Amino acid sequence: MPRRGWMLVVVAAALTGVAVAVVMHPVAHASPDxxxxxxxxxxxxxxxxxxxxxxxxxxxxxxxxxxxxxxxxxxxxxxxxxxxxxxxxxxxxxxxxxxxxxxxxxxxxxxxxxxxxxxxxxxxxxxxxxxxxxxxxxxxxxxxxxxxxxxxxxxxxxxxxxxxxxxxxxxxxxSLKQPDSPFDRYQRGDRAALNPRAQLGLALFQGKAGCAECHRLDGASSALTDHAYHRSGVGLDGITANLPALTEGVIARSLQGSAIGDRVATHVDEAQLGRFNVTLDPADIGLFRTPSLRGVSRTAPYMHDGSVPTLDEAIDREVYYRSLQAGYPLNLSVEERQDLKAFLEAL
Known part of the structure; x- marks a missing residue:
């Protein structure tokens, strides 16, 4: 099969398949005096x-x-x-x-x-x-x-x-640490630190809404990320028709390190390819690193391209896309979405 035809096949597989999570190992650094x-x-x-x-x-x-x-x-x-x-x-x-x-x-x-x-x-x-x-x-x-x-x-x-x-x-x-949040105090045993609505939101976050699958709550001071890469559905629609040419160009250049950043900062279409720019693996097209949700209510707009302007819209977007991935609607009510927002505001 010609290279271009092969690329069409693997790109299609990447867009319809399950997102691949890639976890990188931490880098050790010395602690000076x-x-x-x-x-x-x-x-x-x-x-x-x-x-x-x-x-x-x-x-x-x-x-x-x-x-x-x-x-x-x-x-x-x-x-x-x-x-x-x-x-x-x-x-x-x-x-x-x-x-x-x-x-x-x-x-x-x-x-x-x-x-x-x-x-x-x-x-x-x-x-x-x-x-x-x-x-x-x-x-x-x-x-x-x-x-x-x-x-x-x-x-x-x-x-x-x-x-x-x-x-x-x-x-x-x-040295840049976020100040203590109501959620941190709640984790340390102060049950009054989260109001009742935020506590309902925490239950949704861990359960029905499925947020904690990627924004993990492990440990005493949760990072609220799995340090992995996932597809959010944002940004790919505008480049689908040109995917073969975009991906072949990225592979031909095979850039590394800062050169990748220089390229994606000046090429909007290639920026939407996400993790693929680093790995050159078609399965990684459209995957982006899971951000921490610490202080999320103060860092709008959202997503890798800033295309989601408010926290309410980000919640709606995530609920919709997670429903698509799961193959069935999550069916969060208006009240439940407000509960989930109250928890996110407590982070």
Whole structure:
């Protein structure tokens, strides 16, 4: 069978089959002396808030991961240098490194936070620097940064490296913890922390609605994700007719790491392919990483492309799509949907 015909077959199978969950193993990272770690966190915070590390001097990491907005930006997709728009919704950074660090970005193209935090700096529609050499040049021309890196890495003897920049930014991101929520207090035994409606919502979340199958409630401080990849039905309709050409192009390029991010940020159609851009496995077309639901009521809009504007619509969308996957309607009443929303607001 010609390659194009083969691709049509596997693409069709991927779209009609069951979503494949891919779980990545966590990446270990060393724990430095507490004083050194504190210096790295402080330095990472400075870098995170420094617009001089963008191509036009106007965009910071905090331009999209806004502290007052739960380290998201409440836009459908990110806006970067020169007003360029990306293709992916900005996720919150709160608790992003909690529990098992498995993968980062919607398609899971990075498995180490130290790598993931560097990618936006050189992404053409995010912060837009040409390469890591330009990043290091901008940092080292600042005497205060040179002194701070010397204190944050007291044992190093050579010049600044991208790895050290990534380490400081990752240290800061790991320090971003969501405040205690009513659900956390409820899990610790405070039964009054969740109001009656939210408790009904929790029962639905774990049972009839099936949410906990992907947004898992394991452990004392639940991450509310299975660290896997699933198909939500969002975004595929617009690219179905062109799938063979899109997928063959991705396979021909076989990009890795930050190059994947650069490509999907500038090609809307390919961005909808999700995990496939990383694995090149047709079964992964349209699969995206399960986001944590921590602080979900404050991070609208939703889905990988920001196409679902409100929490009510996200609930309706999930109920509808889970019904399609199950082969029968979930039949949540209006009251039950409000109960489920009350629980999500308690996260």
């Amino acid at each position: 507490p004083a050194v770690l504190a210096r790295r966190i402080a330095l990472g915070k400075q870098l995170f808030n420094d617009p001089s590390l963008s191509a036009d001097g106007t965009v910071r990491c905090a331009s999209c991961h806004i502290p007052e907005r739960s380290y998201a930006d409440r836009r459908p997709v990110a806006i970067g240098v020169h007003g360029h728009t990306g293709t992916r919704n900005t996720p919150s950074l709160l608790n992003v490194a909690a529990g098992s660090e498995s993968s980062f970005f919607w398609d899971g193209r990075r498995t180490a936070l130290e790598q993931a935090v560097l990618d936006p700096l050189t992404n053409p529609v995010e912060m837009g620097l040409h390469d890591h050499a330009q990043l290091l040049q901008r940092i080292t021309r600042n005497p205060a940064y040179r002194a701070a890196f010397a204190q944050a890495f007291p044992d190093r003897s050579d010049s600044l490296t991208p790895s050290e920049v990534g380490t400081t930014l990752a240290a800061y991101v790991r």
